[in-house]
Amino acid sequence: MIQYPISQQQLEQLIEIEKPGWIERARYRTDNFSDLGYYHESSSIWSEVKVVYMRLQYGKCAYCERQLESEEYGRIEHDLEHFRPKKKAKSWKLTRALKQAGVVLTAPISGTTDPGYHLLAYNLLNYCTSCKSCNSRLKSNYFPIEGIRSSGGADPLQLNSEKPLLVNPVGNFDNDPVSLISFHGLFPMASGNSDYKRHRGLVSIAFFHLDDRRRKYLFRERANIIVSLHSFLKLADLAANPEEKSVYEELVNMTTRPSAPHTNCACCFCELYNQDKDEAYELFQLAVSYLQSISV
Ligand SMILES: [Zn+2]
Incomplete structure (x- = not known):
């Protein structure tokens, strides 16, 4: 993983050029979710801006860094991925190795899921594109954290207080993935310089199976x-x-x-x-x- 640094404002400019009026439509939808208190809509519009993230990420999966097909042929290969899930956050199971490394996940408030981040369904800093293996097979609706969950949050920057355990590669407001994950030959390693940063690297590697030779x-x-x-x-x-x-x-x-x-x-x-x-x-x-x- 690497970082694709960009601000909210720069993303808005790119999206307005690509899809004029989209930001206004997205804002209207977010206002609706705010009134409802949860995410609900019959059809979504985020795929309309997928290409902006494909370009930003040079056609690479945000998580495993594989390069997928070009803009002309590859839209089907790229998923527009919500870093924080919009509808519900499922509880992820720690591996034994992560437990031994001292990682402790925040348990869901009740049952096995937390409410999703309904106010981030159309937040530009909550998007990236990823391959289907990383998104559909692995990421799903999981969002492990080690702080206090704030599902009602509307600002990804403030939500860093949740201590997310996955690395967010898009934007300029979070740890650079390169400072959390480095490589020794073929194998990724956690390289953060604090317990939390080390945990983030370890969980991100395990979560996306980045060290699994079966990939x-x-x-x-x-x-x-x-x-x-x-x-x-x-x-x-x-x-x-x-x-x-x-x-x-x-x-x-x-x-x-x-x-x-x-x-x-x-x-x-x-x-x-x-x-x-x-x-x-x-x-x-x-x-x-x-x-x-x-x-x-
Ligand atoms: Zn991937």
Whole structure:
């Protein structure tokens, strides 16, 4: 995961250009939910602005950083995802490893669900796009927190007081995912510098199965990136002249920029290569072994 920094105002401008009048329609609907005290409507309009988030995220899933199809062909592959669920927040079950790591979830007020965040159904800072595996299969209506739940909240910034345990990649008001999750080769690791930040990284990794090798295509993409990147870095080091060097450096830049898939994984590998080439070589070999192991 990486952050796609943008303000509410900038999002409003982009959406007004893409879909004039949408913000006013969305505001009207939010006023209705406010009067009702819960989310209810016969049909929604958020898919109309999905493309704005697809562009902002360079066509990548906000959570697993896989790059999906282009704007012209990929709208079906991207889900417009509500970071905080609009209708209900289901109770998520902690794994044993997370319990052992000291993570404690806030229990629902009653039963197994909390009310959803009805005032955020049309909040621009509550959206991102994600792949169907991350959204439909894993995210669903869960929203684990470790603070006090405020389902009636209308401002995502103030709702940080809930201590959400998932990382929000869109906006400029929350922890940068890169400060919470880093990569050692193919594997993500929690890297926050406080208990809460560490918990956020751990839960986000476990929640989206980012370290589960059964997410085979995710791991294969990371492995391919590490193998390519190691070659580019090595070739840049060995280049015979500045022209040749700049070609390989440009390839490194292209592989690590935010628009590339798995930027967080690629940047961490690049950083390691610059600090410890032997360890980077070991991780390169592990990536090669992984690719061999899934090759049939
Ligand atoms: Zn995904």
